[in-house]
Amino acid sequence: xxxxxxxxxxxxxxxxxxxxxxxxxxxxxxxxxxxxxxxxxxxxxxxxxxxxxxxxxxxxxxxxxxxxxxxxxxxxxxxxxxxxxxxxxxxxxxxxxxxxxxxxxxxxxxxxxxxxxxxxxxxxxxxxxxxxxxxxxxxxxxxxx
Amino acid sequence: xxxxxxxxxxxxxxxxxxxxxxxxxxxxxxxxxxxxxxxxxxxxxxxxxxxxxxxxxxxxxxxxxxxxxxxxxxxxxxxxxxxxxxxxxxxxxxxxxxxxxxxxxxxxxxxxxxxxxxxxxxxxxxxxxxxxxxxxxxxxxxxxxxxxxxxxxxxxxxxxxxxxxxxxxxxxxxxxxxxxxxxxxxxxxxxxxxxxxxxxxxxxxxxxxxxxxxxxxxxxxxxxxxxxxxxxxxxxxxxxxxxxxxxxxxxxxxxxxxxxxxxxxxxxxxxxxxxxxxxxxxxxxxxxxxxxxxxxxxxxxxxxxxxxxxxxxxxxxxxxxxxxxxxxxxxxxxxxxxxxxxxxxxxxxxxxxxxxxxxxxxxxxxxxxxxxxxxxxxxxxxxxxxxxxxxxxxxxxxxxxxxxxxxxxxxxxxxxxxxxxxxxxxxxxxxxxxxxxxxxxxxxxxxxxxxxxxxxxxxxxxxxxxxxxxxxxxxxxxxxxxxxxxxxxxxxxxxxxxxxxxxxxxxxxxxxxxxxxxxxxxxxxxxxxxxxxxxxxxxxxxxxxxxxxxxxxxxxxxxxx
Numbered sequence: 001x002x003x004x005x006x007x008x009x010x011x012x013x014x015x016x017x018x019x020x021x022x023x024x025x026x027x028x029x030x031x032x033x034x035x036x037x038x039x040x041x042x043x044x045x046x047x048x049x050x051x052x053x054x055x056x057x058x059x060x061x062x063x064x065x066x067x068x069x070x071x072x073x074x075x076x077x078x079x080x081x082x083x084x085x086x087x088x089x090x091x092x093x094x095x096x097x098x099x100x101x102x103x104x105x106x107x108x109x110x111x112x113x114x115x116x117x118x119x120x121x122x123x124x125x126x127x128x129x130x131x132x133x134x135x136x137x138x139x140x141x142x143x144x145x
Numbered sequence: 146x147x148x149x150x151x152x153x154x155x156x157x158x159x160x161x162x163x164x165x166x167x168x169x170x171x172x173x174x175x176x177x178x179x180x181x182x183x184x185x186x187x188x189x190x191x192x193x194x195x196x197x198x199x200x201x202x203x204x205x206x207x208x209x210x211x212x213x214x215x216x217x218x219x220x221x222x223x224x225x226x227x228x229x230x231x232x233x234x235x236x237x238x239x240x241x242x243x244x245x246x247x248x249x250x251x252x253x254x255x256x257x258x259x260x261x262x263x264x265x266x267x268x269x270x271x272x273x274x275x276x277x278x279x280x281x282x283x284x285x286x287x288x289x290x291x292x293x294x295x296x297x298x299x300x301x302x303x304x305x306x307x308x309x310x311x312x313x314x315x316x317x318x319x320x321x322x323x324x325x326x327x328x329x330x331x332x333x334x335x336x337x338x339x340x341x342x343x344x345x346x347x348x349x350x351x352x353x354x355x356x357x358x359x360x361x362x363x364x365x366x367x368x369x370x371x372x373x374x375x376x377x378x379x380x381x382x383x384x385x386x387x388x389x390x391x392x393x394x395x396x397x398x399x400x401x402x403x404x405x406x407x408x409x410x411x412x413x414x415x416x417x418x419x420x421x422x423x424x425x426x427x428x429x430x431x432x433x434x435x436x437x438x439x440x441x442x443x444x445x446x447x448x449x450x451x452x453x454x455x456x457x458x459x460x461x462x463x464x465x466x467x468x469x470x471x472x473x474x475x476x477x478x479x480x481x482x483x484x485x486x487x488x489x490x491x492x493x494x495x496x497x498x499x500x501x502x503x504x505x506x507x508x509x510x511x512x513x514x515x516x517x518x519x520x521x522x523x524x525x526x527x528x529x530x531x532x533x534x535x536x537x538x539x540x541x542x543x544x545x546x547x548x549x550x551x552x553x554x555x556x557x558x559x560x561x562x563x564x565x566x567x568x569x570x571x572x573x574x575x576x577x578x579x580x581x582x583x584x585x586x587x588x589x590x591x592x593x594x595x596x597x598x599x600x601x602x603x604x605x606x607x608x609x610x611x612x613x614x615x616x617x618x619x620x621x622x623x624x625x626x627x628x629x630x631x632x633x634x635x636x637x638x639x640x641x642x643x644x645x646x647x648x649x650x651x652x653x654x655x656x657x658x659x660x661x662x663x664x665x666x667x668x669x670x671x672x673x674x675x676x677x678x679x680x681x682x683x684x685x686x687x688x689x690x691x692x693x694x695x696x697x698x699x700x701x702x703x704x705x706x
Contacts, residue, residue, distance in 0.1 A: 058384075079183055079266070081306025085383045088303050093418045109167065109184055116302035139163045142156035144296040 002130055003101075004111070006120035012111075012137055014130050028072065031056045034064065051103075054082040058089050065096045070121070075104035084117045091118035111136040116143070146207050146515060147292045147436040149257035156299070157254040160261060164188050165247035172244070187267055187305070189260030190246060194567045197241045200263040201253060205273040205291035205315075206234030206518040210505040213516050215256045217501035223249045228501070230486060230494040232558055232609055233272050233312065234518040235263055239565050261299060266307045266394075268298035268379070272314045274322045275519040278439065279474050279481055279527045285337040287317035289433040290344075290371060293425065297372050304379050308386035309394035311379070312351075319638075324520060326350050326359045326640040327612060329396045330378060332371070340427075342368035348378060348408070349400030352606040356642050357397040360405045362412060368430060370416075373423040377416035381408070439476075440513040440528055446478030450531035462549075465587065466538050469549040471529075480531055482512070483551040484524035484541060489581040491545070492574050493559040494522030503544045511537050520636075522558055523551065553590040554598055554663075555581060558609055562602030562619060563626070569602035571619025571626035576600050576655055583656035584663075593663060596676040599634070612636040614677045615662060616643045617655070626652040632662075632688060633680045644685050647693050661691040 003015040028049045029037075036042075050068040052061065054076060065071060071090065073083040083102065090096040101121035102114050114122060115137060124133060149157070167184050170176040176184075182192075189200040201216070208216075216236060220228050223245050224238040231237055241249070253259055262269055271291045278286045294313060298304070304311075314323040317334040325331025331347035344366045350359025366374055382396045385403075400408045457464045472481040484504055486494050496504075504524060508516045511533045512526040519525055529537060541547035550556050557580065560566065562573025577600065584590060599613030603620075610616030616631035628650055631643030650658050663676075665688045670679045680688070 078180065079306055080388055081266075081304070081308075082384055082388075084303045084306065085380050088380075092422055107180060109180075110306075113300075113302040113305055139166075140156065140159045140300060142152045142159065144156075144299050145301055 001126060002124045002128060004122040004124060004130075004133070006115065012115070012122075012134055031061055031064075035060065038064075052083075052086060054080055054086075056086075058086055058094075061090075062094050065090060065094050065098075068098055070099040070101060071096065072101045072103045072123075073119075075102060075106055078105045078107045078110060080105075084113065087114070087117040087119055108133050108136050112140060116145075146209065147288075147433075148209075153257065154254070157257065157259050157261075158251075160188075160259060160300075161247060161250045161254050164250060168243065168247055183265065186265035187262060188250075189263035190243075191264060192567075193239065193565060195565070196239065197243050197246065198237055198239050198565070199241055199246060199249065199260055200231065200235050200237045201228075201258060201260050202263045202270045203235050203258075203518050204295050205271055205277070205288050206275055206520075207288065208516045208518065209256070210508040210514045210516065212256045212258055213501050213505040213508065215253060215258060217498040217505070219249055219252060220498040220501065222252075227495055227497040229492065229561060230496065230518050230522045230524070232520055232522060232607065233270055234275070234520065235270055236518070237561075239561070264310075266309050266311075267305055268301065268307075268311045268313065271295050271298070272312070272323055272328075272520065274316045274318050275517045275525050276322060276472070276481060276527070277317060278437065279476070279479075280318045280320075280322075281473055281475050282319040283317050283475075284319070284334045285317045285342055286437050287315040287332075287334060289430070289437045290317075290332070290334075290342070290368065291315050292436065293372065293430070293433055294375065297375075297423075304383060307379070307383055308388050309391065309396075311382070311396065313375070321637040321640070322520065324609075324612065324636040324640070326638075327352055327356075327609075327636060328359065330375060331359050335365070342430075344368065344371060346374065349397040349405070351395050351397045352609055352611050353395070354392060354604040354606070355395075355398065356606070356611040357401065358640055358642065359397075360400065362405065362409050369425050369427065370420060372425050373419040373421075374412075374416055376423050377412045377419050380415050380419070381411045385411075440515075442476045442479065442528070443530060444478075446476075446530040446532060448478070450478040453531045453534050456535040460535075462542075463535060463538055465591075466542075466547055466549040467534065469553065469591075470547065470551045471534065474528070476528070478531055480529055480534060482526040482529045482534070482537060482541075483519075484516075484526060484546045485548040485551055485556070486523050486546070487550055487556050488545050488548045489555065489585065490578070492561070493557050493577055496524075500544050500546060503540065504546070507537055507540055521551075521556060523556070549587065550590060552595050554584055554593055554596050555590055557598040557600060558613070559600040560602050560607035562600075562608075566602060566607075568605055569619065570604075570621040571602050571628070572652070573600045573602040573608060573617075573619055575626070575652060576617055576619075576628065579652075579656045580659055583660065593666070594675055597634075597636070609636065610634070611642045612640065613643065614680070615659070620649055622649065628652065628655055630658065630662075632685050633677065635677060646685060647689050650692075658692050662688050665691045 049070045103123040171181040191198045228236045313330045314325045314328040315332040316323040327350040333345045336343040346363040347359035348362040470483045517525040563569040597614045599609045600617040601608035601610040612634040618629040630646040634643030
């Protein structure tokens with residue numbers, strides 16, 4: 001599983017796969033579970049990664065997002081575009097400035113759109129040609145929006 | 146007109162290059178078919194019955210003569226020498242080779258044309274009134290707003306994977322010639338002050354298998370908020386529209402499931418956030434307005450306009466054409482000319498390469514080098530001096546483009562149907578052929594007056610049968626083509642969905658059924674009354690009686706008798 005990350009310069013590069021696993025990678029919690037834990041007062045450790053599903057209500061997440069260093073947005077299918085709006089809402093409406101990662105059915109020809117919606121971290125399927133994938137960010141340079 | 150600038154051109158070239166890469170990867174097996182399908186659709190490419198079909202965008206139906214010549218070149222070089230105009234003002238080519246499509250797109254890009262977002266679950270071509278800028282009943286030319294929307298929606302990163310396709314239409318006139326009530330979003334300019342344009346916003350209209358007339362979501366929207374408001378609607382739809390069933394995925398289903406009040410509340414909430422994020426500065430609007438100024442009209446044209454009176458008196462064929470195929474113009478001494486693509490024996494909306502080239506040269510000679518495409522699948526030369534009408538008519542007639550039938554029964558809207566389309570349940574072009582054959586007397590057509598016939602070969606409704614005065618829907622029964630008829634549909638400000646006439650009728654009886662309907666109208670009408678008005682007055686029942694006879698008998702029995 002390869003990860004592409006966006007550098008402060010705006011360029012993308014593969015994450016060094018030999019780097020030690022960060023502690024933040026240890027626990028991923030769904031929004032529903034996190035809300036449950038909070039309600040029952042069972043939050044033991046600070047979970048670092050929130051996983052959002054396409055049907056999750058962002059409103060329910062609004063007050064929570066700043067607790068997370070990383071939020072993953074899942075794409076169950078590459079043709080399901082809800083994650084793009086979720087990303088924009090998190091970035092632009094809720095001011096989320098942590099890592100925003102696209103996971104699931106993420107494909108080469110969508111990478112630039114994901115970038116433009118605020119993702120700065122992309123989990124790509126195994127076997128993808130990374131050199132080729134990196135070209136996807138530069139195919140269209142003119143942006144009307 | 147808006148002419149694409151350096152960055153528009155760069156985008157088109159980049160998009161061609163990108164698409165070429167996608168085709169190459171597909172052909173070499175690196176791109177799976179289901180993924181390529183989604184990518185090619187977003188660039189207008191379908192795999193149809195016989196060959197790939199490409200839908201080329203004609204933003205808000207406006208073309209320069211050079212672009213029209215390019216469409217002729219494409220027809221000749223890559224297709225079988227003709228193209229087909231669609232109800233959303235685009236053009237389709239039906240006989241392409243996949244490997245050649247990138248070259249075709251590169252050719253189009255040279256004149257600022259493309260196939261971006263003419264298909265797929267994205268915001269489609271923005272359509273509008275084909276009389277924009279010349280109509281007497283216009284409040285403001287809607288095309289500057291169309292171009293702003295076109296740019297905003299082109300490769301919008303948030304809305305490239307919507308639940309379903311999304312169509313926006315804009316009108317700036319009192320009479321609605323753009324069917325805005327039957328679009329996902331319909332925008333109607335209702336007021337123009339010195340500083341502001343005010344829109345009425347409609348949402349949730351659409352045809353297809355669950356037809357709905359749209360509803361007003363906002364009564365007054367200042368133009369400076371147009372993009373933020375449309376973006377708010379799209380965001381709510383993108384997040385909440387159904388994705389589990391493609392037949393329930395259009396925004397009309399969401400609007401009706403939530404109810405317009407709840408849908409409006411959600412949009413307004415979202416809009417409060419977006420209102421500052423998607424600005425439309427006054428100078429952007431006024432700059433765009435400079436691209437849609439009126440042409441340099443010849444003010445002496447009005448003095449020579451009288452010449453047409455002489456021609457009208459001496460040539461009754463010309464007079465018939467003038468009466469049917471031209472319309473009043475705002476500018477004294479000018480007329481709007483319809484180029485009829487409804488010659489009997491031809492598929493409605495089809496146009497050949499030589500015809501396209503002729504239209505381009507007529508546009509250069511008589512109409513400031515511009516051509517428009519219409520919702521009704523014809524072309525328009527919008528700014529013709531009246532003194533040139535006779536010459537233009539002769540030219541058009543020599544190329545089969547002057548059939549004097551605009552607005553008559555023969556001016557049918559029709560999808561390509563079972564002859565071309567892989568979705569169709571039945572033929573549609575055969576219906577137009579049968580009707581043209583049966584009703585071949587122009588005098589009869591003129592006596593019938595204004596009537597809109599709309600024909601679709603399946604319930605997806607590309608021929609807009611729901612909103613025809615008489616709608617025809619092709620259905621398949623036991624492997625044969627049958628037709629379901631509706632009466633009383635309308636696309637404009639009086640927009641309505643048609644009422645079912647009764648049981649479906651077989652292909653062989655369609656002309657007979659029409660004859661019965663039209664005879665009913667002729668018998669029932671008050672003087673000067675149009676078909677639709679008679680129907681509104683007397684209802685469907687008298688028509689049913691004449692078509693089906695005794696109501697106890699089934700359609701099959703009475704018609705088969």
